[in-house]
Amino acid sequence: MLKITALHQIHLSLGARMIQFAGWQMPLQYTSIPEEHRSVRESAGLFDLSHMGEIRLQGKGVFHSVQRLVTNDLAHLNPGEVLYTPMCNSQGGIVDDLLVYRTDQEDFLLVVNAANTEKDYAWIEKQGRGEAKVENLTDEFSLIALQGPRAEEILTELTDLNLSQLLYYHFTQARVKGVNALLSRTGYTGEDGFELCLVSQEAAKLWNALLRAGKPYGLKPIGLGARDTLRLEMGYRLHGNDIDETTSPFEAALGWTVKLSKGDFIGREALEEQTKEGIRRKLIGFQMESRIAPRKGYALFVKELKIGEVTSGSFSPTLQKGIGLGYVDLQHTSPGSSISVGIRGENYPARIVPLPFLTPRINRIGRPCMQK
Amino acid sequence: MYPEGLKYAKTHEWLKVEDNEGKVGITYYAQDHLGDITFVELPQVGAELIKGKSFGTVESFKAVSEFYAPVSGKVVQVNKGLRDNPELLNQDPYGQGWILVVEIANPAEMEELLSPGDYEQWVKQQEEVE
Known part of the structure; x- marks a missing residue:
């Protein structure tokens, strides 16, 4: 049985194209992926993330x-x-x-x-x-994300909170248009924005209020299609694609999230071993020379030598080029190196680039992106 | 959605015949089904198309697909604008989103192509299968 979110009927009435994702029926797109992507980068977007646990x-x-x-x-x-x-x-x-x-x-x-x-x-x-x-509590709660450079202005229309006081990666209990929500300044887009966690009975009311208040600012509903291209441009790893139970945080270039000094935790011994023995492969970002899109499972090469595999890839609406994430042998991870991607039997040129692909625009909140 | 005056292939290409040449594109259904198109790979002028065989690749955010030749013949013109603006295939599939012009080698091949009405029926059948 496919699960539906509390906003399902709204998605249908907005004309969303629905897809199955992780056992849920979710909106893939309402109008068009590049259009929705641009809305979030240039004004604001509203996401139903109620499938999250x-x-x-x-x-x-x-x-x-x-x-x-x-x-x-x-x-x-x-x-x-x-x-x-x-x-x-x-x-x-x-x-x-x-x-x-x-x-x-x-x-x-x-x-x-x-x-x-x-x-x-x-x-x-x-x-x-x-x-x-x-x-x-997944079935009781809904999660709505409001993301984009106009997000703060839009939310200010619906709450008495002074949102400039809410720093990146902080949260508070908030009343938004009469609805109680856990409001955090977080997101998966690289833009400034908020995520609102609330009881599902109130989700439709809050969604509609946000959409109405945001209209003059260019707020649009955003599907999972653009959510994926937005996160990929920021180099955010997607579990199930870029990371899983066979990849370690060090291999995934998430070493900053491993604090060996904190005392015991599950996986500590294995991870400590990796800091001594080293790792063999590492996640990198790469950009194609053309619009062609790398996709999960495609091979990565240096000349004729296979050095790894793509874990996520897409056409980047912002860069107008194909971009991807993948694991490569450790000696081939330097940014700037030329590699190629095997696509339908041919090798297409690409270049390893530092992550993220775009500079996040959330620094103005007072803390650099993802740093703790 | 399926203009008169064009002939349609079951593989969702259209053909507009002018004298012995045919302009080729993809149908409204094809572009809608693919979603937002991000990349196309097209043959060179002079290449030979064979009816029913692939002559190029099209990528959208969610899928990779191929173009199939509605008729056989030599490519005499290619829409170079699609290289940097493949979204024209979505925005104007029967106009600025044309793909190429082919010199029709065997006019008899066109008999197998569908009228707009028959193609629309075909599309309906496809949608039911989904």
């Missing part, structure tokens, strides 16, 4: 339980702050990557990938939670 852990000792589950360090995470982190298995492979919201000293909300929600919940339960209570 929400897992709440609360109770005595839960700080240590969560600290053990993830590779990043929660010790300096204050209530009201959000942290991006992988959650690894004992081999150092990435079970999922997620956002940790600390609502209180011993109260955490994990926002996880839709395809992994059930797996994550089972994994967390299996690791032992002591006295903590673990709840999968």
